[in-house]
Amino acid sequence: MELNTELGKKRFSFGRKVAKNRYLLLMMLPGTLYLLINNYLPMFGTLIAFKKIDMTLHYWWLTSPWIGFDNFKFLFKTSDAWVITRNTVLYNALFITITPIIAVTFAILLNETRNRIAARFYQNIMFLPYFLSAVVVGYLGYSMLSVEFGFINTHVLEPLGMDAVAWYNEPKYWPYILPLVYIWKNIGYSTVIYLAAIIGIDNEYYEAALMDGASKWRQVISITLPQIRPIIVILMLMAVGHILNADFGLFYQVPLDSGSLYPTTNVIDTYVYRALLSLGDIGMSSAAGLYQSAVGFVLVLTVNLIVRKVNKESALF
Amino acid sequence: MSSTTVQAPAAAAGVSKTAAKRINSISSGSNLVVNAFFILYSIACLFPILLVISASLSDENAITLHGYSIIPKVWSTAAYHYLSYDMHKILVGYGISIATTIIGSMAGMLMTALYAYPLSRMDFQFRGFFSFFIFFTMIFGGGLVPSYLVYSNILHLKDTLFALIIPGLLMSAFLVLTTRTFFQQTIHPSILESAQIDGAGEFRIFFGIVLPLSLPVMATVGLFYTLGYWNDWFNSLVYINNDKLVNLQYMMYRVMRNLQFLQSNAQSNSAVGAQEIAKIPSETVRMAMCIVGMGPIVLAYPFFQRYFVAGLTVGAVKG
Numbered sequence: 001m002e003l004n005t006e007l008g009k010k011r012f013s014f015g016r017k018v019a020k021n022r023y024l025l026l027m028m029l030p031g032t033l034y035l036l037i038n039n040y041l042p043m044f045g046t047l048i049a050f051k052k053i054d055m056t057l058h059y060w061w062l063t064s065p066w067i068g069f070d071n072f073k074f075l076f077k078t079s080d081a082w083v084i085t086r087n088t089v090l091y092n093a094l095f096i097t098i099t100p101i102i103a104v105t106f107a108i109l110l111n112e113t114r115n116r117i118a119a120r121f122y123q124n125i126m127f128l129p130y131f132l133s134a135v136v137v138g139y140l141g142y143s144m145l146s147v148e149f150g151f152i153n154t155h156v157l158e159p160l161g162m163d164a165v166a167w168y169n170e171p172k173y174w175p176y177i178l179p180l181v182y183i184w185k186n187i188g189y190s191t192v193i194y195l196a197a198i199i200g201i202d203n204e205y206y207e208a209a210l211m212d213g214a215s216k217w218r219q220v221i222s223i224t225l226p227q228i229r230p231i232i233v234i235l236m237l238m239a240v241g242h243i244l245n246a247d248f249g250l251f252y253q254v255p256l257d258s259g260s261l262y263p264t265t266n267v268i269d270t271y272v273y274r275a276l277l278s279l280g281d282i283g284m285s286s287a288a289g290l291y292q293s294a295v296g297f298v299l300v301l302t303v304n305l306i307v308r309k310v311n312k313e314s315a316l317f
Numbered sequence: 318m319s320s321t322t323v324q325a326p327a328a329a330a331g332v333s334k335t336a337a338k339r340i341n342s343i344s345s346g347s348n349l350v351v352n353a354f355f356i357l358y359s360i361a362c363l364f365p366i367l368l369v370i371s372a373s374l375s376d377e378n379a380i381t382l383h384g385y386s387i388i389p390k391v392w393s394t395a396a397y398h399y400l401s402y403d404m405h406k407i408l409v410g411y412g413i414s415i416a417t418t419i420i421g422s423m424a425g426m427l428m429t430a431l432y433a434y435p436l437s438r439m440d441f442q443f444r445g446f447f448s449f450f451i452f453f454t455m456i457f458g459g460g461l462v463p464s465y466l467v468y469s470n471i472l473h474l475k476d477t478l479f480a481l482i483i484p485g486l487l488m489s490a491f492l493v494l495t496t497r498t499f500f501q502q503t504i505h506p507s508i509l510e511s512a513q514i515d516g517a518g519e520f521r522i523f524f525g526i527v528l529p530l531s532l533p534v535m536a537t538v539g540l541f542y543t544l545g546y547w548n549d550w551f552n553s554l555v556y557i558n559n560d561k562l563v564n565l566q567y568m569m570y571r572v573m574r575n576l577q578f579l580q581s582n583a584q585s586n587s588a589v590g591a592q593e594i595a596k597i598p599s600e601t602v603r604m605a606m607c608i609v610g611m612g613p614i615v616l617a618y619p620f621f622q623r624y625f626v627a628g629l630t631v632g633a634v635k636g
Contacts, residue, residue, distance in 0.1 A: 021441060027432070027435055032447070045462070113351055122356075128615075131548075138570075140365035150384065153384065184361070206341060248551065257574075272462065276462055
């Protein structure tokens with residue numbers, strides 16, 4: 001009897017809550033529907049990684065029989081699984097560590113440049129590559145690296161008396177080329193964010209440091225870096241959580257999808273794409289995709305937990 | 318006399334401020350080194366773009382002999398002339414890019430603001446649930462295969478204009494949360510309260526008060542969506558097989574892989590014979606295609622980036 005009234009009360013109050021907030025709920029409807037279709041439906045779709053795909057079946061993505069972890073076993077038996085995991089993790093680890101180092105350095109130097117107009121100019125130029133699409137970056141790379149006509153072969157190596165390099169056939173150069181392109185394209189963006197943070201630091205700290213006779217170097221170490229540390233931590237944290245998600249455009253467009261470069265350019269994202277659309281291997285590609293999402297999810301939670309322990313303010317949630 | 322004594326401390330403060338600034342600025346030597354470094358880096362940023370421009374204006378033979386160079390050995394506009402045969406195709410590509418960018422950005426901005434606004438309202442009773450609902454999408458996703466199946470096999474969006482607008486790009490969780498923070502910080506609850514007392518409904522308050530007060534963040538969000546749609550080639554790669562729905566980026570992608578893509582149109586053009594097609598200046602045409610596709614974003618850049626920097630700055634100072 002009492003339980004019933006409790007339940008009745010609760011239902012009543014939930015209905016009332018909905019009624020009271022109906023206009024705000026209506027506002028959220030388009031976005032909520034979009035998230036359901038674009039984000040939540042695919043989350044349930046990951047279940048097909050545990051199915052034996054039979055495309056002849058009607059509604060095959062629902063009706064194909066379950067096979068447990070067979071798709072995963074198959075994936076991890078191939079040498080691809082190791083190569084793509086290694087490439088993805090190593091490239092991203094490099095990007096995550098090198099980006100703040102370079103961007104913070106650039107931001108500090110730009111902030112110190114005496115001529116403000118020049119500093120603004122450098123910043124604008126540096127930011128330009130961020131606006132270019134991956135396809136355009138692929139073209140720009142080709143103009144530098146094309147075997148017969150590329151600038152580096154014809155105008156750098158040849159005058160130095162060196163042999164032309166078949167850049168698009170030699171996997172060993174790409175662990176250097178890809179990070180260079182990545183930095184070239186993205187560093188302007190990070191620099192702007194760090195510069196904004198540095199400009200936001202209260203000038204009084206520097207004035208006090210000046211009184212104490214602190215050198216420029218000392219000021220950077222003792223004031224600037226500690227002050228912008230929260231932003232560095234947050235940005236790195238978000239990046240670590242996505243360490244298994246590579247920048248598809250960078251790894252697909254810049255090497256021009258050249259098969260002989262796969263040993264050093266194939267990452268999980270490009271692998272999943274090729275397995276799905278070139279080979280039509282849905283079982284394998286969905287297993288690889290779920291492996292990526294699941295490890296990413298666990299990583300975000302773990303990193304966040306560690307950050308919470310160290311410094312609660314810097315944690316994402 | 319008295320006025321000067323009043324002004325004196327202010328002037329002194331001004332002097333000491335500039336003096337302090339000079340004391341704390343880097344030495345001329347370091348300043349020179351820093352400037353030299355940034356000049357070199359700026360050149361490195363611009364160099365590949367200039368190289369492509371130059372290549373597109375070069376004579377094909379000069380390129381096969383000497384490679385791409387920063388100043389054309391022999392000038393020629395043959396590549397652009399050749400592209401003009403395919404003007405129709407290129408214009409269609411522009412049309413599709415412009416249409417999807419406008420529709421997608423507008424819809425995206427509206428959905429972002431509409432989702433962010435209730436989250437910013439402290440008196441909205443489902444705030445917690447909907448915040449988590451969108452935040453969770455930032456840390457876990459289904460991946461490409463299930464998304465592909467949803468859009469191609471369940472919703473059947475393959476080879477439609479919707480496939481260029483809806484998958485992945487329409488609403489960004491990060492921008493929603495940024496917008497929410499902006500609403501929270503700039504729109505005081507008492508404004509909303511007084512509007513409510515005056516009898517305004519929620520939609521009236523949103524469109525009449527909240528949006529007009531939020532133009533800076535809306536501009537930033539709009540710029541992000543515009544850039545995302547304009548530069549997108551991934552949705553085309555995954556969902557488009559129909560040659561009539563090729564947007565500009567995807568056209569550039571296909572020309573890079575295979576010049577034949579443009580030629581299919583030229584072949585039907587009687588003015589260009591088969592021989593003409595055989596001697597296409599392929600390297601320079603590629604580079605001209607890159608310039609044609611890159612053009613708008615580079616031209617719009619000076620106007621774009623000021624607002625972009627301002628918007629990023631708002632986002633970076635965490636609230």
